[in-house]
Amino acid sequence: MSPNLFDQWRQGVVDQVERRLDQCLPHSGHVPTVLHEAMHYAVKSPGKRIRSLIVCAAADLFGCDVERAVHSAVALELIHAYSLVHDDLPCMDDDDLRRGQPTVHVAFDEATAMLVGDALQPLAFNVLATQDTTISPETRLQQIQLLSEAAGSLGMVGGQAIDLAQVGLRMSQAELELMHSKKTGALFLASAEIGALCGLAYEESYQGSLRGCARDLGLGFQVIDDILDASSPSEVLGKSAGKDLRDNKPTYVTSFGLIRAQELARELAERTEENLLCLPRSGGYLREIAKLVFNRVY
Amino acid sequence: MSPNLFDQWRQGVVDQVERRLDQCLPHSGHVPTVLHEAMHYAVKSPGKRIRSLIVCAAADLFGCDVERAVHSAVALELIHAYSLVHDDLPCMDDDDLRRGQPTVHVAFDEATAMLVGDALQPLAFNVLATQDTTISPETRLQQIQLLSEAAGSLGMVGGQAIDLAQVGLRMSQAELELMHSKKTGALFLASAEIGALCGLAYEESYQGSLRGCARDLGLGFQVIDDILDASSPSEVLGKSAGKDLRDNKPTYVTSFGLIRAQELARELAERTEENLLCLPRSGGYLREIAKLVFNRVY
Numbered sequence: 001m002s003p004n005l006f007d008q009w010r011q012g013v014v015d016q017v018e019r020r021l022d023q024c025l026p027h028s029g030h031v032p033t034v035l036h037e038a039m040h041y042a043v044k045s046p047g048k049r050i051r052s053l054i055v056c057a058a059a060d061l062f063g064c065d066v067e068r069a070v071h072s073a074v075a076l077e078l079i080h081a082y083s084l085v086h087d088d089l090p091c092m093d094d095d096d097l098r099r100g101q102p103t104v105h106v107a108f109d110e111a112t113a114m115l116v117g118d119a120l121q122p123l124a125f126n127v128l129a130t131q132d133t134t135i136s137p138e139t140r141l142q143q144i145q146l147l148s149e150a151a152g153s154l155g156m157v158g159g160q161a162i163d164l165a166q167v168g169l170r171m172s173q174a175e176l177e178l179m180h181s182k183k184t185g186a187l188f189l190a191s192a193e194i195g196a197l198c199g200l201a202y203e204e205s206y207q208g209s210l211r212g213c214a215r216d217l218g219l220g221f222q223v224i225d226d227i228l229d230a231s232s233p234s235e236v237l238g239k240s241a242g243k244d245l246r247d248n249k250p251t252y253v254t255s256f257g258l259i260r261a262q263e264l265a266r267e268l269a270e271r272t273e274e275n276l277l278c279l280p281r282s283g284g285y286l287r288e289i290a291k292l293v294f295n296r297v298y
Numbered sequence: 299m300s301p302n303l304f305d306q307w308r309q310g311v312v313d314q315v316e317r318r319l320d321q322c323l324p325h326s327g328h329v330p331t332v333l334h335e336a337m338h339y340a341v342k343s344p345g346k347r348i349r350s351l352i353v354c355a356a357a358d359l360f361g362c363d364v365e366r367a368v369h370s371a372v373a374l375e376l377i378h379a380y381s382l383v384h385d386d387l388p389c390m391d392d393d394d395l396r397r398g399q400p401t402v403h404v405a406f407d408e409a410t411a412m413l414v415g416d417a418l419q420p421l422a423f424n425v426l427a428t429q430d431t432t433i434s435p436e437t438r439l440q441q442i443q444l445l446s447e448a449a450g451s452l453g454m455v456g457g458q459a460i461d462l463a464q465v466g467l468r469m470s471q472a473e474l475e476l477m478h479s480k481k482t483g484a485l486f487l488a489s490a491e492i493g494a495l496c497g498l499a500y501e502e503s504y505q506g507s508l509r510g511c512a513r514d515l516g517l518g519f520q521v522i523d524d525i526l527d528a529s530s531p532s533e534v535l536g537k538s539a540g541k542d543l544r545d546n547k548p549t550y551v552t553s554f555g556l557i558r559a560q561e562l563a564r565e566l567a568e569r570t571e572e573n574l575l576c577l578p579r580s581g582g583y584l585r586e587i588a589k590l591v592f593n594r595v596y
Binding site for chain 2: 039125136137160178
């Protein structure tokens, strides 16, 4: 695929997702106005929208266009946005900079940040329940099931709990992988499956490769995050660099060193490639997303 | 209805709901174990299960038995339980006692309490999506829509945001009502409608009375909470008494005095009675729940 074609598609996805995100939030003139203003602030921060890209790429593989998959992408972004707001709070990671901007509890206050997260989460399920009615009720329920499991205590939130409990401890590679497979991987996996379900051509025979691909992309994303955190300045990252080390959190780099972390990223990239080859059109846009993940600098 | 019959039904509902609540949570032996232990702690605390009673009473009015409505009740309890855990946190109401027991952040820690709430919320939507399959997919989606709206920034979380913004301010009766209609009323309303939707005999012609009833029950519950907070000792309440006054929060009692608050409770009870008479069997179990709400001492 030409880089131009992908860039065009990617920009189209990001534009549509951001427009719909804005539309699905109550206007900031609605009471309680500060809460709504803060919700807009939280979802508008200039992210990579990687989960949306995965949703729409998986949908596209099975015959569903961006227009029809965009609500599913929005649901994923809402869950991701809420998790960032809560993760940044003082009782969690206590971070004051996110994507180059003050975090929600810094720009507003702690109580508002808590409530922003609490309100973004049900909105995600609302969007899936009420989305594009050409997607069957059964499929929408399946999507809600996948997202609710990915967001729960056996998924993302469980990963965050393991993360907090590990401060100052040494973790084995298997333990780090378990943590990240929940903390980041669960939503990546849900993105791929929820997106694929939008497409009528999705069949169970593709599930293994799709899931493998999404899982390794999630893990790869995290390994590279750790590498960047250890080796890039804050200006490039748009967040506080070297923070994991200062917070005494085990990462791939602090646990196994930069060299081993880079090797692991390469291994994951290779395994992703194998899975991509088993998908329609050798993975289509998903292949380009894998390049983004494994080659990113911030 | 004889008090015995209602008590028997009520105990049956509470038992079934608590059994299902326990079943739908991951076992506390599952990783992350502390998080799962804290989730069990949060949902097991001995509440009145008033939302479950409303769900099952509304379902019963329209021909659905407790067995079939219990999942919907569980979903409401999960949302309610999460909201209590988050409301009690230091950055919110900062309360250390709830239903006579240490709050979750006291028994565990702040980060765990935050994550408990974050994980209980998606579980509620999971339960609705995957519940009793004799309830049609369309109905389950409608229930998810109702619950997600009730739990969101225009519902419960919005009410909490208004509450926090009003500390130290004087509120008119209309403003207090708006706050409570969101903070408590939204989930009461959702309980009634989600329950009614379980019953095949539910028709739109009943919607007005059912909604009116649920709204006034919610408001009545709050007015009486305010009255009890101002006039009962902590041992009876099972939570810190007089806290609203100390926190400088506007309540019906602090704003209009005990006498006017008691008058208002009576007015709401009368209006509830009018709506109950328009429902099948003059409101059935819902009528008994109204008595519980308006006559409760804790």
